[in-house]
Amino acid sequence: MSPAARPPLRLGEEVAEARAARRPLVALESTIIAHGLPRPRNLAVARELEKIVRDHGAVPATVAVLDGSCVVGLGDAELERVAEDLSLRKLGRRDLALAVAQGASGATTVSATASLAALAGIRVFATGGLGGVHRGFAEHLDESADLDALSRTTITVVSAGVKSILDVPGTLQRLETLNVAVVGYGTRDFPGFYLTRSGEHIDWTVETPAQVAAIMRQQDALGLGGALVVANPVGEAEQLDPVVHDQVLASALDEADRQKITGAKITPFLLAEMVRATRGASLEANLAAVRSNVRLGAEIARAYHA
Numbered sequence: 001m002s003p004a005a006r007p008p009l010r011l012g013e014e015v016a017e018a019r020a021a022r023r024p025l026v027a028l029e030s031t032i033i034a035h036g037l038p039r040p041r042n043l044a045v046a047r048e049l050e051k052i053v054r055d056h057g058a059v060p061a062t063v064a065v066l067d068g069s070c071v072v073g074l075g076d077a078e079l080e081r082v083a084e085d086l087s088l089r090k091l092g093r094r095d096l097a098l099a100v101a102q103g104a105s106g107a108t109t110v111s112a113t114a115s116l117a118a119l120a121g122i123r124v125f126a127t128g129g130l131g132g133v134h135r136g137f138a139e140h141l142d143e144s145a146d147l148d149a150l151s152r153t154t155i156t157v158v159s160a161g162v163k164s165i166l167d168v169p170g171t172l173q174r175l176e177t178l179n180v181a182v183v184g185y186g187t188r189d190f191p192g193f194y195l196t197r198s199g200e201h202i203d204w205t206v207e208t209p210a211q212v213a214a215i216m217r218q219q220d221a222l223g224l225g226g227a228l229v230v231a232n233p234v235g236e237a238e239q240l241d242p243v244v245h246d247q248v249l250a251s252a253l254d255e256a257d258r259q260k261i262t263g264a265k266i267t268p269f270l271l272a273e274m275v276r277a278t279r280g281a282s283l284e285a286n287l288a289a290v291r292s293n294v295r296l297g298a299e300i301a302r303a304y305h306a
């Protein structure tokens with residue numbers, strides 16, 4: 001056996017206690033804080049999301065890699081660092097061993113957060129929108145590592161679908177290929193991140209956290225591995241105006257093309273362009289989606305532990 005048979009995780013104090021007492025936990029990612037939201041609002045949001053989890057009877061575990069430690073459950077000073085340190089990398093699952101070996105620091109994406117949460121025994125994770133297949137995939141291959149990670153990780157991810165900056169039907173197709181389960185929460189319309197509906201259909205739907213927990217228990221019993229994506233739409237009153245969305249997204253995509261932005265930078269670029277061009281309206285829709293997902297994540301974690 002390798003000398004580091006136990007995964008090199010550092011659990012936050014509250015998380016370690018919750019795990020020992022078998023209380024429900026909800027993992028939260030840090031890329032959305034460090035690279036997905038504008039400063040200084042990002043820190044307030046990071047704290048607010050943790051509070052939503054606590055207010056709904058679960059314990060938050062925000063995940064990041066700091067100075068080579070995989071931290072599951074950031075303390076408040078660490079949360080501040082993630083929100084403020086401009087030098088933080090964006091780390092996916094493949095980067096984890098590299099970052100630990102080199103003592104590096106970075107925010108974790110869905111792929112890395114889901115992986116570390118699962119290693120820490122956390123069964124539920126809430127975020128905004130998943131990564132996926134980028135538009136124009138046929139010309140330049142770009143598919144988020146989130147999808148492959150979800151095919152290998154037994155975790156329930158609550159999200160408002162996949163980011164609408166992506167090729168949504170293409171991403172759903174890849175989730176099918178990768179055996180990632182998808183269920184609509186109170187809907188058969190796949191959500192569109194900033195929008196209540198993406199125009200795509202979902203085959204399965206649930207109405208309650210208890211129904212999600214029942215699916216998770218069957219995933220455990222079957223032991224086949226792989227995630228359950230709970231697609232939770234942003235409320236209609238809180239969505240971005242669909243007409244504005246389509247216009248602004250088209251120009252943001254053009255701008256990304258013009259500036260030749262690719263790779264890990266494209267998602268943060270498009271999200272920031274959307275915020276700029278909608279004068280903050282896309283940010284409000286994004287935040288409404290994340291808050292609602294975090295609340296539902298806490299409810300699901302409680303139902304699963306019941």
Ligand code: PSU
Pocket residue numbers: 029031032035036037108109110111127128129130131132143144145146263264265267271286290
């Ligand atoms: N959801 C949000 N904002 C974000 C992200 C998700 O509301 O910034 C992040 C997640 O960390 C996700 C990442 O894993 O975007 C996808 O990046 P990429 O397309 O480079 O894989």
Ligand code: MN
Pocket residue numbers: 142143144145263264
């Ligand atoms: Mn990518």
